[in-house]
Amino acid sequence: xxxxxxxxxxLAVSLGERATINCKSSQSVLYSSNNKNYLAWYQxxxxxxxxxxxxxxxxxxxxxxDRFSGSxxxxxxxxxxxxxxxxxxxxxxCQQYYYAPLTFGGGTKVEIK
Amino acid sequence: EVQLVESGGGLVQPGGSxxxxxxxxxxxxxxxxxxxxxxxxxxxxxxVANIKKDGSEKxxxxxxxxxxxxxxxxxKNSLYLQMNSLxxxxxxxxxxxxxxxxxxxxxxxxxxxxxxxxTVSS
Numbered sequence: 001x002x003x004x005x006x007x008x009x010x011l012a013v014s015l016g017e018r019a020t021i022n023c024k025s026s027q028s029v030l031y032s033s034n035n036k037n038y039l040a041w042y043q044x045x046x047x048x049x050x051x052x053x054x055x056x057x058x059x060x061x062x063x064x065x066d067r068f069s070g071s072x073x074x075x076x077x078x079x080x081x082x083x084x085x086x087x088x089x090x091x092x093x094c095q096q097y098y099y100a101p102l103t104f105g106g107g108t109k110v111e112i113k
Numbered sequence: 114e115v116q117l118v119e120s121g122g123g124l125v126q127p128g129g130s131x132x133x134x135x136x137x138x139x140x141x142x143x144x145x146x147x148x149x150x151x152x153x154x155x156x157x158x159x160x161v162a163n164i165k166k167d168g169s170e171k172x173x174x175x176x177x178x179x180x181x182x183x184x185x186x187x188x189k190n191s192l193y194l195q196m197n198s199l200x201x202x203x204x205x206x207x208x209x210x211x212x213x214x215x216x217x218x219x220x221x222x223x224x225x226x227x228x229x230x231x232t233v234s235s
Binding site: 001038040042044049050051052054055056061091093095097100101102103104105106107 | 148150157158159160163172173174175208213219220221222223225226227228
């Protein structure tokens with residue numbers, strides 16, 4: 001199974017500053033035939049289902065603010081939240097859909113400093 | 114409006130069974146792979162199972178293989194999860210989720226239901 005390790009487990013960022021979350025995969029999720037990274041990022045607020053932010057590692061889901069961006073390839077990925085807002089307080093998860101079983105990272109809790 | 118609505122959760126004793134349902138609306142259900150994802154209280158997300166558009170392929174996480182069965186009825190726009198031999202560690206909110214792209218096998222979950230709580234306890 002592919003193991004996704006997120007870091008840090010939690011971080012506190014001042015309003016307007018940048019938050020950076022990392023996701024490391026135990027094996028590459030880059031499919032060479034189409035050059036796509038099979039990795040997504042989600043935001044989950046308390047009492048709500050997850051919300052897709054980014055897929056194919058860097059494609060922003062429709063309607064998601066451009067303050068969220070994804071980068072990386074192969075085994076190392078990053079979710080960046082620019083100019084952190086109060087509504088960004090949440091837990092963020094990465095997920096690989098390269099092959100089954102699909103797996104999620106352990107989550108990163110983002111709070112306001 | 115794209116919508117997924119789960120039902121069927123509740124309290125069940127260890128060793129018991131439950132059948133979860135997910136009613137889909139607002140999109141062509143038969144064009145998408147569908148999945149179940151669960152979240153134990155205060156814990157992270159765990160993928161449980163998924164099923165191909167026509168039901169011909171199914172995949173499961175090891176911890177539920179042989180106990181859970183995913184199925185779908187495209188005529189009724191519905192997804193199901195039959196859960197047998199339930200254990201305390203199956204206690205979780207179970208979400209129904211839809212792939213974000215219909216022309217890819219898997220592409221990330223662009224649509225989620227609100228979830229249904231399954232509690233396994235004596």
